[in-house]
Amino acid sequence: MIKMQRKTVSDPGFDKTVKNLTPEKITQTINYVLEKEAAARLKAYVETCIHCGLCNEACHFYVSYDRDPSYAPVAKVRQTIWDMMKKKGKVDAETLKMYARIGFTECNICRRCSMYCPFGIDIGYMMILVRRICGLLKVAPLYLQDQGYSHMYTYTQAWVAQDDWVDTVQFVEEELRMDIKNARIPLDKEGAEIMYSPHSLEAKFKTNLLSNIAKIMSVARADWTMPSFDGWDSTNQAMHVGDNETMGMVERMHFNAGFKLKVRKIVTSECGHSFRAAVYDGSRSLGWKEPPITYIQPTQLFYEFVRDGRIKIANKLKEPVTVQDPCSIVRNRGLGGMLRSVVKAACEDFRDVKPRLEHNFCCAAGSGVINYGPPWKFIRMEGGRAKIEQLHATGAKIVIAPCHSCHKTIEELIAYYKLDMHVMFISELLVKTMEIPEDMQVLKPGKAEV
């Protein structure tokens, strides 16, 4: 018999919280989610699966861990959902901890496996159910739980208070004026065309990304704004921790911010999960078929800017460039073509990955895995081997990744596997290569003398 062998990892979010659980509580929660919340899809999937194991090749964990059968998508279902159903929810705390470990740390819900299953079984959905059960029982990685609570208290992912946010925008604007003449970051502008909704990290310690966006918006002369009030942050970690109630609340605030400012569309930050939360999980849980307000990802916005000539590329990048197709925007919304179009416009030597577009491998950091902190870094580094080998094979020196999780983890993978590569957001790429119109150029000290 094959055994599931895993490193022991100590995470208080798992180890401490399971001690508070009683067997009755576990059984009650499992049965509530499986019988009351899950409906036809779970039944159809469990009854249809013929255990053929053809989904294996789809999983980047399976591929990265040298085809270890216990990492296969169907194996994860076997060890969680089937096990719960067989035992009718009567499981002990240790077993629950194993479910949580599989659901949270060994699946990125990238949904590649549902493309490889002959029946189209959505294994990601079943892993979401596992996360939901464990999340309700508060058995989840500590860092992720913390961010879930942050959403409850501050409506942002990283405990950014509303006044901090306004303050940050002001100093970003001030610094931006060193590059763009009389640059403005308009807050609360009613009736603007675009509401940009940043990632809370852009307000906390990656303000250069916010400044990049502001620069592009200025150069494209976009009619844009951002809310000064709560609801400005586009992230939604509550979705990953299985807290559907908070997830719905966060998305509702987000849509409401757009309605309040009477904007035509909301543009999220260059982030995969916040886009998925808004258009997929959030919208659906609030009862919308599609988001109630046009909701786009910067990849699409930049594609439109470049296509319409609102941004002109002045100096194309010379190094070989490849792309990472983030699952949440490519497999989940088909933006791979736009991504390539922008990259090709701004780079001379574009080298596509293989397999590409919706068949691309996940970076192993999606669905919150990036946020689990130091105890779980190894899972991304080991699980991301398939990804980094795929990128390395292109021979490119620069990877364009329009997603915070992909960006950070690929940068870490490059360091871990000691490769000579570098990751960039599309906004970074555009800022490096775009032409700054003359009326926006700031006279630098040296230039004034000429």
Next chain:
Amino acid sequence: MYEFLTSIEAYNFLKGPMVWIAFIVFICGSVYRVILLIILAKKDKVVYPYLSLKYAFRSFLHWLIPFGSRNMRLHPWMTVFAFIFHIGLLFTPVFLYPHIVLWHKAWGMRWWSLPENIADIMTLIVILCCIFFILRRIFASEVRFVTYASDYLIITIAAAPFITGFLAFHQLVVPYRLMLMLHILLGEIMLMAIPFTRLSHMLSFWLTRAHTGSEFGVFRHSKDY
């Protein structure tokens, strides 16, 4: 026991009322299973709004044509075995001459039949495929990890009528009469098992594929193959 099994009464029962029972159980059970899922899917609010005929058919097409999806190209052997197995499993019983004779005698219906030797080869292929599937379950570790006793059971249920049919036709192992009785009985068991075991993937395939195909086409703007 042997006397009873080969008696004319038992033969008449298996060939008469039991066939009715088997078909009624199969048809009613299948309709029940499909309708139950369709009703349940209504409660699952995210299924119906996204359904699309166009994308459902795109999905069917890519998964019913050999090598029409990337995963089939990644597993060429499995694709070949799976396709010839399912073709043999569905076509051989329907187009087998002795079966058509039975339909003709009962209801006066007749249709094109497979030449005898081709039918024989197809039967053998089905049996060989079943052996391949069983070996795969035993020796491929990733499949063994998710194999339960029920998986062997459904393969056995599917293979049994073909094995007994083949042996009866060639009059091997046990007397023809007994083997024929076993063949009829096992065939009826298989028919009745379809709605109540995971052999029902024959029915739910269309539902899950339609859902996933539509979801990928309508919402995710990407391919599911």
